[in-house]
Amino acid sequence: MDAGMDSEAVARAGQPLPYTGRRRDWDRLRDQFSAALISGDETGARRVFERLRLARVPLADQSEQLLAPALRRIGDECEVGTLSGARLRVAVGIAERALAWAASCLADARADAPRALVITPKGDDHRLPALMATTVLRDGDWAVRQIEGVDAGEVVAVARRFRPALAVVSFALTDLGDPVAELAGRLADEVGIPVLVGGPGEPLCALQEQAHARHRAGLSSL
């Protein structure tokens, strides 16, 4: 890890910054972040994440307020042709690595932390939605494993060995409805775990609450 963005240094940042009463200017941060992604400035993109992390902004908020809108904006520009597909790929790669860096700054999950399995269904090449879900759950003290690009049967086999308390199926393609439903059904029936399904446009902020609610419901039914 870059010494300038050492996760240990971030963790040693100490007390949260005092609340000054000034609202965070998310529009300005989104502009900065988008500009860094489009120009391929990975250092600049990580700096935005680092500032938010040092200010103890939850990762769910960083994903919802910064990452997702910036990428939607870039995706829209790509669709209308003002940005090339290659530029979009560079931007997405930078966003993935910046998010992975932010996640590396989180404290490790406790030994008794509840387990979650985050799945990207086969046929969906978009990693970021599942990466965001994984990061948000880790920020909520879940021990998370992420899996993608494999058949439903192999996901079920992994779930049987890993024994998660919860599965989250995260997908970005709208035409994956049937495979997602099949996967969710098999996990619920064959492994007996609650399954959350998150598709395009689903808010991340509710994910932690729903995850804990499903986990508590599962515990109380024992």
Add this chain to the structure above:
Amino acid sequence: MDLESAAAVLGVHYQTAYRWVRTGLLPAVKVGPGYELDPDQVATVAHERRHDRPASARSAPDCVLVCGDLAHALACGDDVAARRLVAALQRDGTCPTAICDLVIAPALRRLDAQCEVGSVLPGEVAVAAEICERLLGLLASPPRGRPRGLAIVASPDGERHRLPGLMATVALRADRWRVHHLGCGIPAVDLAEFAMTEQPDLVVLSLTAAPAADAATVETITAGAVPILVGAPGLSLAQLTADAQKLCTSRRRPPGGAATRAPLSSFAPAG
């Protein structure tokens, strides 16, 4: 690698590298009239020179041990243990290129072998690949200071393996290249257009399954203005950085003139 390549990696004159070999500062084996050097040891010396750290490179047997531990952590899906192993290597001064070449890539090969005999599930290999992708993302820090040049790393259409290309990015950034990482499945035409816009010093194509014909397509479209390196499975990242340096040096050699047209080259037999 030979002494000339080692000098290119180290950023010194050939005679300087020869003096280091004669004085024992640079490990080498005399082979016939010349010397043969281990690319990983050369990469470590290059790293030490950049960061002024004492010689603390992991020896090959140490890396085998760490590789075994990493393979076990990956098989168990333990990303915390995997991250700690890699972080410990970084603190010890092991350069990211050596971490990829000697630890992560062999660990993944072990996992594949275990999957073939059925002791690891295919899904668990997929989990391990996700963990490695995050580890490589942490290793792929943008370079500090003046970059050596601009490189584009991509895997063409049809290529689904992301990790080799990401390892190439890690190695090039560790060698102070600015890198635009395009990932997998990019059509050759899009890649060529991007290369014409960005005017990189180098394009690296990472291939494990896609035909090498795409490299020729890109070379045709860019009219040979951009040197292209083509990778293949099992090849050393240290060799990649050495080849990249050579290409960069040869392009800049004619003072005040146009960049030398570099032929399509590879740090492996393509196809």
